[in-house]
Amino acid sequence: MTRSPSHPEDRLRIGAVSYLNTKPLVYRLVERLPEAKIVLDYPSRLADALAGGELDVALVPSAELLVHPEWSVVSNACIACHGPVLSVKLLFRVPPAEVETLALDEGSRTSCLLAQMLLQEKQVIAPQLQSLPLGAGPQDVQSDAVLIIGDRAIQCENSEFIETWDLGDRWCRSTELPFVFAMWVARPGLNFSAVSTELEAARDEGVQNLAAVARKQSAEMRLPFELVLEYLSRNLYFTLGNREKRGLDLFYQRAYECGLVPEIMGAASAVCEQ
Incomplete structure (x- = not known):
């Protein structure tokens, strides 16, 4: 019923x-x-x-x-998104191929899967996964790479990171979908x-x-x-x-x-x- x-x-x-x-x-x-x-x-x-x-x-x-x-x-x-999304970012302290630890934003499981999926294209060994708590910022963890989503991704200061991926852009470029x-x-x-x-x-x-x-x-x-x-x-x-x-x-x-x-x-x- x-x-x-x-x-x-x-x-x-x-x-x-x-x-x-x-x-x-x-x-x-x-x-x-x-x-x-x-x-x-x-x-x-x-x-x-x-x-x-x-x-x-x-x-x-x-x-x-x-x-x-x-x-x-x-x-x-x-x-x-049909291209860059701005609010889903993967930040790197080391080159993508050298990432050994990855902190994942607890806010969305979709973005966590997408980050790991796109990172696999650059790596042989999967990184050790860590958690980025909802109230924390990327500066609060020392992982080689950090996934952030939502409003804090838009407002994020990326100065301490050597590379930034917009995950929407990378997906749309690689799949044309x-x-x-x-x-x-x-x-x-x-x-x-x-x-x-x-x-x-x-x-x-x-x-x-x-x-x-x-x-x-x-x-x-x-x-x-x-x-x-x-x-x-x-x-x-x-x-x-x-x-x-x-x-x-x-x-x-x-x-x-x-x-x-x-x-x-x-x-x-x-x-x-x-």
């Missing part, structure tokens, strides 16, 4: 990412879904909350479908037809009002308006189309081939059905 919340104690619980890249996706979403409970958190925490039954719908890292094939993609609204970082998904047993419509409407309105979104966020984050607007309008793409699905299919396949996941399970088919 599907669940269609109609009472306060049974209201829809939606989890959205707290980063700048999500702002166009949640534009006026509270007004569109006044009876829903909307929470903001890091991508990995949202995935854990969805898995634990604390959320019904969430914007989660695309890699989560590798371990949760039972989840359904419920919208063509997503966070993707987009990369999808996050998607709206729902746990089983939920009638999500109504929420799908509202999520896509929120995305459409947010994209139409990128200048207003950028103006507000630049003031709150103390970043130049031009930088924020360019990030939202040029670095990011918010629609899950056929080429994005092909990119996801290739990402899942390569993650398996690189030995980063034990099996592909139903991830690709779950996306292609959307």
Whole structure:
């Protein structure tokens, strides 16, 4: 039996990412879904909350479908890039081929897989993995390479590092396909037809009002308006189309081939059905 919340104690619980890249996706979403409970958190925490039954719908890292094939993609609204993404960076203290230790940002598992996948092309031996806590910066770890994502990647000072990879750019150049970082998904047993419509409407309105979104966020984050607007309008793409699905299919396949996941399970088919 599907669940269609109609009472306060049974209201829809939606989890959205707290980063700048999500702002166009949640534009006026509270007004569109006044009876829903909307929470903001890091991508990995949202995935854990969805898995634990604390959320019904969430914007989660695309890699989560590798371990949760039972989840359904419920919208063509997503966070993707067709080139440089700016907010997902791999910073090097040594040349890439010499990396022995790699610190991975705890915020998103998709970016962690992507970093290891791209690094494998330069290495013979896989590096020892370490964790970069959510509240820490790249200067707080002494790893040979450090993955950082989200707002702190945009604001990061790279002076102590000898090389920086924009992972969106490296993926798109090597595959000639987009990369999808996050998607709206729902746990089983939920009638999500109504929420799908509202999520896509929120995305459409947010994209139409990128200048207003950028103006507000630049003031709150103390970043130049031009930088924020360019990030939202040029670095990011918010629609899950056929080429994005092909990119996801290739990402899942390569993650398996690189030995980063034990099996592909139903991830690709779950996306292609959307």
